[in-house]
Amino acid sequence: MEAEAAVDYLVDERSKAQFDIDAMKIIWAGGKHEFEVSDRMARLVASDPVFRKDNRAILDRKELFKNTLRKAAHAWKRIIELRLSEQEASKLRFFVDEPAYTDLHWGMFIPVIKGQGTEEQRKKWLPMAYRMQIIGCYAQTELGHGSNVQGLETTATFDPELDEFVIHSPTLTSSKWWPGGLGRASTHAVVFARLITDGKDHGINGFIVQLRSLDDHLPLPGIIIGDIGMKFGNGAYNTMDNGFLRFDHVRIPRDQMLMRVKQVTREGKVVQSDVPWQLLYGTMVYVRQTIVADASCALSRAVCIATRYSAVRRQFGSQNGHETQVIDYRTQQSRLFPLLASAYAFRFVGEWLKWLYMDVTQRLQARDFSTLPEAHACTAGLKSLTTSVTADAIEECRKLCGGHGYLCSSGLPELFAVYVPACTYEGDNIVLLLQVARFLMKTVSQLGSGERPVGTTTYLLRLEHLLQCPCDVQGAEDWLKPDVVVQLFEARSARMTVACAKSLSKFSKPEDGFMDLSADLVSVATAHCQLIVVSKFVEKLQQDIPGEGVKQQLEALCSIYALSLLKKHLGDFLSTSCITSKQASLANDVLRSLYSQVRPNAIALVDAFNYTDHFLGSVLGRYDGNVYPKLYEEALKDPLNESVVPDGYHEYLQPVLKQRLRTARL
Ligand SMILES: CCCCC/C=C\C/C=C\C/C=C\C=C\C(=O)SCCNC(=O)CCNC(=O)[C@H](O)C(C)(C)COP(=O)(O)OP(=O)(O)OC[C@H]1O[C@@H](n2cnc3c(N)ncnc32)[C@H](O)[C@@H]1OP(=O)(O)O
Numbered sequence: 001m002e003a004e005a006a007v008d009y010l011v012d013e014r015s016k017a018q019f020d021i022d023a024m025k026i027i028w029a030g031g032k033h034e035f036e037v038s039d040r041m042a043r044l045v046a047s048d049p050v051f052r053k054d055n056r057a058i059l060d061r062k063e064l065f066k067n068t069l070r071k072a073a074h075a076w077k078r079i080i081e082l083r084l085s086e087q088e089a090s091k092l093r094f095f096v097d098e099p100a101y102t103d104l105h106w107g108m109f110i111p112v113i114k115g116q117g118t119e120e121q122r123k124k125w126l127p128m129a130y131r132m133q134i135i136g137c138y139a140q141t142e143l144g145h146g147s148n149v150q151g152l153e154t155t156a157t158f159d160p161e162l163d164e165f166v167i168h169s170p171t172l173t174s175s176k177w178w179p180g181g182l183g184r185a186s187t188h189a190v191v192f193a194r195l196i197t198d199g200k201d202h203g204i205n206g207f208i209v210q211l212r213s214l215d216d217h218l219p220l221p222g223i224i225i226g227d228i229g230m231k232f233g234n235g236a237y238n239t240m241d242n243g244f245l246r247f248d249h250v251r252i253p254r255d256q257m258l259m260r261v262k263q264v265t266r267e268g269k270v271v272q273s274d275v276p277w278q279l280l281y282g283t284m285v286y287v288r289q290t291i292v293a294d295a296s297c298a299l300s301r302a303v304c305i306a307t308r309y310s311a312v313r314r315q316f317g318s319q320n321g322h323e324t325q326v327i328d329y330r331t332q333q334s335r336l337f338p339l340l341a342s343a344y345a346f347r348f349v350g351e352w353l354k355w356l357y358m359d360v361t362q363r364l365q366a367r368d369f370s371t372l373p374e375a376h377a378c379t380a381g382l383k384s385l386t387t388s389v390t391a392d393a394i395e396e397c398r399k400l401c402g403g404h405g406y407l408c409s410s411g412l413p414e415l416f417a418v419y420v421p422a423c424t425y426e427g428d429n430i431v432l433l434l435q436v437a438r439f440l441m442k443t444v445s446q447l448g449s450g451e452r453p454v455g456t457t458t459y460l461l462r463l464e465h466l467l468q469c470p471c472d473v474q475g476a477e478d479w480l481k482p483d484v485v486v487q488l489f490e491a492r493s494a495r496m497t498v499a500c501a502k503s504l505s506k507f508s509k510p511e512d513g514f515m516d517l518s519a520d521l522v523s524v525a526t527a528h529c530q531l532i533v534v535s536k537f538v539e540k541l542q543q544d545i546p547g548e549g550v551k552q553q554l555e556a557l558c559s560i561y562a563l564s565l566l567k568k569h570l571g572d573f574l575s576t577s578c579i580t581s582k583q584a585s586l587a588n589d590v591l592r593s594l595y596s597q598v599r600p601n602a603i604a605l606v607d608a609f610n611y612t613d614h615f616l617g618s619v620l621g622r623y624d625g626n627v628y629p630k631l632y633e634e635a636l637k638d639p640l641n642e643s644v645v646p647d648g649y650h651e652y653l654q655p656v657l658k659q660r661l662r663t664a665r666l
């Protein structure tokens with residue numbers, strides 16, 4: 001193929017933008033400093049050949065894993081050499097874009113010790129972990145139980161004679177199963193086990209357990225350990241060594257029990273400290289909050305690929321002598337632009353959730369535990385909502401790219417395979433929504449007793465009004481009023497919550513009601529979480545938004561986000577009499593005009609994510625839009641094309657062909 005001059009096939013598209021894209025980049029990144037760090041780290045990774053990732057789909061598991069170890073070691077080397085800050089290091093790992101044991105070491109092992117260890121324990125273990133002299137993972141889930149944490153079977157029995165705990169796996173189903181980084185890399189784990197003293201079961205607690213020798217990496221006596229095997233997709237999450245682990249009466253010193261929530265004294269007495277026992281679940285709250293932030297990254301990445309490709313791809317019709325760009329089809333817009341709007345919506349709700357998490361952490365330090373239930377409900381619900389939408393959206397983006405979306409070189413199959421377990425890990429999404437519903441039912445039931453709802457449930461204080469208020473939409477333009485839209489989402493959520501609470505009250509045992517009504521409870525929780533996302537988008541727009549045209553674009557996206565949800569869940573809004581069918585029809589007209597408003601800005605709106613071609617890893621999403629020659633080039637690189645005649649021709653193809661020839665002659 002001839003060498004081509006550098007051409008930007010999307011230059012016309014970029015010239016149509018009606019807003020200051022540099023200002024939007026800063027909004028997306030969360031600030032100037034965040035933008036600068038992110039941009040610098042992305043370029044650093046993209047320019048380093050060790051971080052190449054275009055061969056992942058064709059490496060076998062062993063090569064793939066070794067390559068991941070190599071990249072993680074190289075990343076660590078660069079972090080040390082360049083003296084990167086924690087923020088820079090974490091961005092660098094993010095742009096390396098390969099699931100690895102380091103995610104669990106930094107993302108769960110260190111946080112669990114920070115959150116559940118005593119001061120003394122933090123002083124002992126964290127410096128070693130920060131220097132990576134030990135590598136840790138989070139070993140909670142077992143073969144038999146994941147969601148039901150209280151059902152875990154691993155035991156930690158106190159032996160007062162030797163002042164030790166004996167960690168044991170009494171059954172096959174008690175084998176730890178899934179922890180990332182456990183299979184091959186970790187030297188240590190925080191293991192969740194039943195605390196048993198003097199024959200009494202005191203429930204679940206975390207214990208720091210060394211798994212492998214720090215000299216030769218061999219498992220320590222009594223430890224049976226390995227990788228659980230290949231997972232969904234080629235490459236994808238198979239760079240991670242999710243592992244199994246069994247204990248045969250493994251002894252650890254008493255001071256390796258994480259003792260912030262419960263302590264065991266030298267005599268074997270269990271002392272419950274004054275912090276709520278639910279702090280044992282605190283690491284999950286922290287990680288769920290990071291997963292929400294991560295959802296906007298995965299979603300924006302898929303949307304960036306699908307949007308750029310939709311502007312390049314032409315099929316049918318005629319536009320100034322060319323066929324029509326597929327992005328100009330209304331059907332393409334109505335599938336793509338709500339996803340673009342969701343990417344921005346999740347970005348802002350993720351920012352807010354980070355703030356909420358920091359707020360609850362500070363309160364906990366000051367021994368104010370009042371906002372913990374709300375933080376749990378928000379992190380659980382938003383983790384569930386954003387990951388489910390993102391996983392479905394990546395698949396939708398693949399379809400938006402037609403046949404080429406199915407090629408690995410589009411980047412979408414791998415993105416989907418890596419992303420989709422987010423609907424399961426850190427809490428199955430349905431199980432988490434049921435937690436939100438439980439919280440809402442409790443909040444409503446306490447309204448009569450004078451308990452004031454807080455934070456995201458404050459709207460329930462206006463319950464009487466929300467149960468009967470009509471929707472204030474007379475003409476199409478009313479749908480663009482944020483207060484009208486927010487009140488509508490509040491009314492829908494309040495009405496669904498009250499209806500479910502009424503149905504629940506008919507059961508003599510609340511648990512029976514929860515079982516029977518669980519599908520409705522999930523819908524209630526979803527409505528509440530969607531309200532949170534819409535409100536936080538609206539609140540973001542009430543802040544100072546610098547940059548020409550930036551606020552207008554975000555306003556359009558906010559309306560698209562809310563109105564496309566309205567369209568998707570029309571049944572909820574109509575059946576609760578929140579809107580009339582006439583109002584629904586007006587909302588649909590407004591959506592169409594909003595799509596027209598976004599259309600000329602679509603490419604600039606995805607450019608604002610500031611993704612490098614290396615990070616996107618997609619021929620279809622290339623910044624320059626030079627899709628076809630690059631697709632051709634990628635095809636030629638496939639190992640099947642290394643020889644003109646394939647391996648196996650002489651054994652398996654030729655004999656068949658020859659036989660057909662003989663048959664034909666007969
Ligand atoms: C840069 C960082 C990178 C980090 C990694 C980033 C991304 C991830 C990448 C890859 C994946 C990697 C790792 C994955 C790890 C894991 O998956 S770790 C395992 C996670 N496991 C789960 O999430 C299990 C889900 N199950 C649960 O959370 C609980 O068991 C469940 C809440 C479902 C039920 O618990 P149970 O005690 O049986 O519940 P109740 O319903 O009776 O609740 C009792 C009360 O406790 C409250 N509560 C429950 N959970 C929490 C919590 N987390 N915090 C605060 N409070 C909580 C609940 O509301 C009840 O309160 P009331 O009594 O009603 O007042």
Ligand SMILES: Cc1cc2nc3c(=O)[nH]c(=O)nc-3n(C[C@H](O)[C@H](O)[C@H](O)COP(=O)(O)OP(=O)(O)OC[C@H]3O[C@@H](n4cnc5c(N)ncnc54)[C@H](O)[C@@H]3O)c2cc1C
Pocket residue numbers: 104138139140141144145146147148177178179180237242421424425426427428429430431434518
């Ligand atoms: C890629 C990946 C990485 C992971 N990493 C880790 C890790 O590092 N450390 C760790 O400890 N764990 C890890 N896990 C485990 C993960 O946290 C669990 O798989 C997850 O919490 C779900 O639990 P489960 O597998 O028991 O699902 P189950 O609870 O068995 O779910 C099966 C089905 O039952 C339904 N269900 C379950 N309970 C209820 C209920 N009460 N009401 C209604 N429906 C219900 C669910 O909705 C689901 O449809 C990982 C998992 C994956 C996939």
